[in-house]
Amino acid sequence: MxxxxxxxxxxxxxxxxxxxxxxxxxxxxxxxxxxxxxxxxxxxxxxxxxxxxxxxxxxxxxxxxxxxxxxxxxxxxxxxxxxxxxxxxxxxxxxxxxxxxxxxxxxxxxxxxxxxxxxxxxxxxxxxxxxxxxxxxxxxxxxxxxxxxxxxxxxxxxxxxxxxxxxxxxxxxxxxxxxxxxxxxxxxxxxxxxxxxxxxxxxGMIMSNKSSKTTGSEIIKSIKLLFGNRIIRFALSIEFISAIAGAMVLVNSVGLVKTSLKLDDTHYGWIMSAFGLGAALSAFLLGSLDKSKTRSISLISGALIIGLSISIANFVPYQGLILLWILAGIGQTLADMPSETLIGENIHPEDQGKVYGAHFAFSHLWWAIAYPIVGMIGIHFPERDFLYGGLLTLGVALVTIIIFQSFGKKNYQS
The missing domain is CATH 1.20.1250.20 (MFS general substrate transporter like domains)
Structure with missing residues (x-):
């Protein structure tokens, strides 16, 4: 180059x-x-x-x-x-x-x-x-x-x-x-x-005639639009997978660094900084790298990268963990970011506001579900928590990919 x-x-x-x-x-x-x-x-x-x-x-x-x-x-x-x-x-x-x-x-x-x-x-x-x-x-x-x-x-x-x-x-x-x-x-x-x-x-907004529609019916419509589009539905499914892996990083990294590796708060801070920097780097460049219509390459590779990265975290030294957490940050952005872009590209401008609202709610619901799951993994399997969390992430990712590939070979739109 x-x-x-x-x-x-x-x-x-x-x-x-x-x-x-x-x-x-x-x-x-x-x-x-x-x-x-x-x-x-x-x-x-x-x-x-x-x-x-x-x-x-x-x-x-x-x-x-x-x-x-x-x-x-x-x-x-x-x-x-x-x-x-x-x-x-x-x-x-x-x-x-x-x-x-x-x-x-x-x-x-x-x-x-x-x-x-x-x-x-x-x-x-x-x-x-x-x-x-x-x-x-x-x-x-x-x-x-x-x-x-x-x-x-x-x-x-x-x-x-x-x-x-x-x-x-x-x-x-x-x-x-x-x-x-x-x-x-x-x-x-x-x-x-x-x-x-x-x-x-x-x-892109037309304010007239909006008052004739009830808030409840508009919320229901936003959820239908969010899950009704196959491209966005797949992206939202990958976001749930990413939430499981991301919650593992946020909840259980401190135990991995301070208990398993017996290091201090400074080392923990560097580990989490590596995760954030990896996420920022991929977010900055993603728009230039993946210009496909469905962003499936980004979504699938992101889920696999973050799943693989955390799967071996229990078995590497501190220097290896820094590299893994950079990769995990990259994977999380690849898995998370496309959904917002896809809403802007696939939903009519008049409906984008309500669909972004529904997406914001569901993306946080995924984290609310993921936090207790990874917390239980950390409590019951403290020496192998990232291994089991990673295997769970990869398993759900593979099932999701197979389901969407099986039912979506002809097109991506419901």
């Missing part, structure tokens, strides 16, 4: 930034995601301050409430994004989140944590599907996959480096003050949204 070709390969994923509307949304996303890192690190410190003996249980409950808010409210959010001006949804939800995080430094009781965290993520459940539904409408079809990839790569990178930045800020400012930093970051995130004309965010 020549230097010019290599440079073009690297620069191609950045093409969406030529679209000024997308660029404003993108920088708003950066500020918002960085702020989220401050909130969750601050929450961990705050729960320990309020109840040192029960901080883990409080934090776990808060995270459960977070997922629950996504599962129950995202379908409603998707429908609302087609009935209410999208700019209003984005700005209102960001303002509400800013107010809530600025209230967190002043709480003193566990129930206050639960209430505010649930409310915070209800608004996040309305913001995210709306944001994702806008992207395929504002960028050209030729660069939509790159736009989606850039957005997801940023999410992965900030999930790695965001907590580190927040940790440094906590040392200088204190645990409670970093919530106010998030408030400032959310305010910064609102500014680019204010600069975008409302009409630019309404492309």
């Amino acid at each position: 020549t230097a010019k070709a290599l440079m073009q390969f690297i620069v191609e994923p950045l093409k969406p930034l030529r679209n000024f509307t997308f660029t404003k949304l993108y920088f708003s996303q950066i500020a918002s995601l960085l702020g989220d890192s401050f909130t969750w690190l601050g929450l961990a410190l705050l729960t320990y301050e309020i109840n040192p003996k029960n901080s883990a249980a409080v934090l776990a409950s808060a995270l459960t409430l977070r997922v629950s808010a996504y599962i129950f409210f995202s379908p409603f959010a998707g429908v609302m994004s087609e009935k209410i001006e999208r700019k209003k949804i984005l700005i209102t939800t960001q303002c509400a989140r800013m107010i809530i995080v600025c209230m967190l430094p002043f709480i003193t009781k566990e129930w206050q944590i639960y209430g505010l965290i649930f409310a915070l993520n209800v608004f996040a459940a309305f913001f995210t599907p709306t944001y994702r539904a806008i992207i395929p409408q504002i960028v050209e079809k030729t660069i939509y996959r790159e736009a989606n990839g850039l957005s997801m790569a940023t999410f992965q990178l900030l999930s790695v480096f965001g907590p580190a930045i927040a940790g440094i800020a906590a040392v200088w400012l204190g645990a409670k003050q970093i919530f106010l930093v998030n408030g400032c970051l959310l305010l910064i995130a609102i500014i680019p949204l204010l600069l975008i004309p409302a009409a630019s965010l309404q492309k």
Whole structure:
């Protein structure tokens, strides 16, 4: 590969930034995601301050409430994004989140944590599907996959480096003050949204006649559209497989590093950073690598890569684990990211908002199902947890691939 070709390969994923509307949304996303890192690190410190003996249980409950808010409210959010001006949804939800995080430094009781965290993520459940539904409408079809990839790569990178930045800020400012930093970051995130004309965010949308349809019927329609398209249904099935493997990494890596390998927190941090960097790298390049209609190569290879990577994790030294976790991160992005792109490419623009909402709910439901499964594997098979988790991942992947290949040889559309 020549230097010019290599440079073009690297620069191609950045093409969406030529679209000024997308660029404003993108920088708003950066500020918002960085702020989220401050909130969750601050929450961990705050729960320990309020109840040192029960901080883990409080934090776990808060995270459960977070997922629950996504599962129950995202379908409603998707429908609302087609009935209410999208700019209003984005700005209102960001303002509400800013107010809530600025209230967190002043709480003193566990129930206050639960209430505010649930409310915070209800608004996040309305913001995210709306944001994702806008992207395929504002960028050209030729660069939509790159736009989606850039957005997801940023999410992965900030999930790695965001907590580190927040940790440094906590040392200088204190645990409670970093919530106010998030408030400032959310305010910064609102500014680019204010600069975008409302009409630019309404492309592909027809607001009339929406009021004649009930919210319940629209939610049912969104689920039918999500599972009714064979291409998207296969992608969603692979996402469930990826959730099992990803949950293994998130839940059981700490035991693998600190108990089995007898290493410290620093080594654990590097391991998880390797996972995040692998995911970010593949998200950045995926749009340029797989341009097929069904993305089946990406989906299948992703499920197999992450399944194989975790299957041998119990049998390698620390250096080998770093390499495996980079591969696992790559595999998870290959398995997860295509579904959002496929919705933008296969669902009519008028229905994309509700379908993104349904997808956001079901993708988090998969994780809610996967967490207890991998937790039980870790409890009952501590020395072989990743082996059995990997075999489960690969087994479900093979069954899924066989089923879809058997019933879909002629076409991918139901």
